[in-house]
Amino acid sequence: DSGVTQTPKHLITATGQRVTLRCSPRSGDLSVYWYQQSLDQGLQFLIQYYNGEERAKGNILERFSAQQFPDLHSELNLSSLELGDSALYFCASSVLGRYTDTQYFGPGTRLTVL
Amino acid sequence: AQSVTQLGSHVSVSEGALVLLRCNYSSSVPPYLFWYVQYPNQGLQLLLKYTTGATLVKGINGFEAEFKKSETSFHLTKPSAHMSDAAEYFCAVSLDTGRRALTFGSGTRLQVQP
Numbered sequence A: 001d002s003g004v005t006q007t008p009k010h011l012i013t014a015t016g017q018r019v020t021l022r023c024s025p026r027s028g029d030l031s032v033y034w035y036q037q038s039l040d041q042g043l044q045f046l047i048q049y050y051n052g053e054e055r056a057k058g059n060i061l062e063r064f065s066a067q068q069f070p071d072l073h074s075e076l077n078l079s080s081l082e083l084g085d086s087a088l089y090f091c092a093s094s095v096l097g098r099y100t101d102t103q104y105f106g107p108g109t110r111l112t113v114l
Numbered sequence B: 001a002q003s004v005t006q007l008g009s010h011v012s013v014s015e016g017a018l019v020l021l022r023c024n025y026s027s028s029v030p031p032y033l034f035w036y037v038q039y040p041n042q043g044l045q046l047l048l049k050y051t052t053g054a055t056l057v058k059g060i061n062g063f064e065a066e067f068k069k070s071e072t073s074f075h076l077t078k079p080s081a082h083m084s085d086a087a088e089y090f091c092a093v094s095l096d097t098g099r100r101a102l103t104f105g106s107g108t109r110l111q112v113q114p
Helices: none
Strands: A005-007 A010-013 A019-024 A031-038 A042-050 A053-057 A064-068 A074-078 A087-094 A109-113 B003-007 B010-014 B019-026 B032-038 B044-050 B056-058 B064-068 B073-078 B087-094 B108-113
Touching: A005 A087, A010 A019, A019 A087, A019 A109, A031 A074, A042 A064, A042 A074, A074 A087, B003 B087, B010 B019, B019 B032, B019 B087, B019 B108, B032 B064, B032 B073, B044 B056, B044 B064, B044 B073, B073 B087
Parallel strands: A010 A109, B010 B108
Antiparallel strands: A005 A019, A019 A074, A031 A042, A031 A087, A042 A053, A064 A074, A087 A109, B003 B019, B019 B073, B032 B044, B032 B087, B056 B064, B064 B073, B087 B108
């Protein structure tokens, strides 16, 4: 158990819909990262937050957005869903968001878009 | 931009045999290198990481990796495979740039035959 929690574990929805994935970082960690794991794209970095502010963006679609709240939990919002958005979405957290930090991964949310 | 190449998407070894999983990186600045393991239906767990100093890094579960700058490699080894080592292994690089997230390789699935 990494100490990072993600809910829900599974999510099944239809094309065009909007979903919200939630992540609670390890106690004391200020930085949260979101990654997408799919069969064709592998593991890709989406976005990073540090203490409530966006720090870095990766291959995140405009239909996707995220935020980190004052209690440091984070939410990833996916809208206008397409079949290709079906993937495993991981949240990771680290202490300060430095490149030297170890990132601890949650168990993931498996999103299926039908 | 940094990149990671993992040679061999599938590796099969016999129980008790040497495990060697290959990782090469491309980076214009000194990298920090990580190996993560993913068991079925689980998140990623850190095996080991190289930051600075000793180039031979020991991790959990008997794994180790050696950073070879001249070869731009960070291969993962274990002297004797156990059935419980069957999983997917990801090599990742992190750099001191604006984006401090991990860039992952495509992964290597390790099978351990009895």
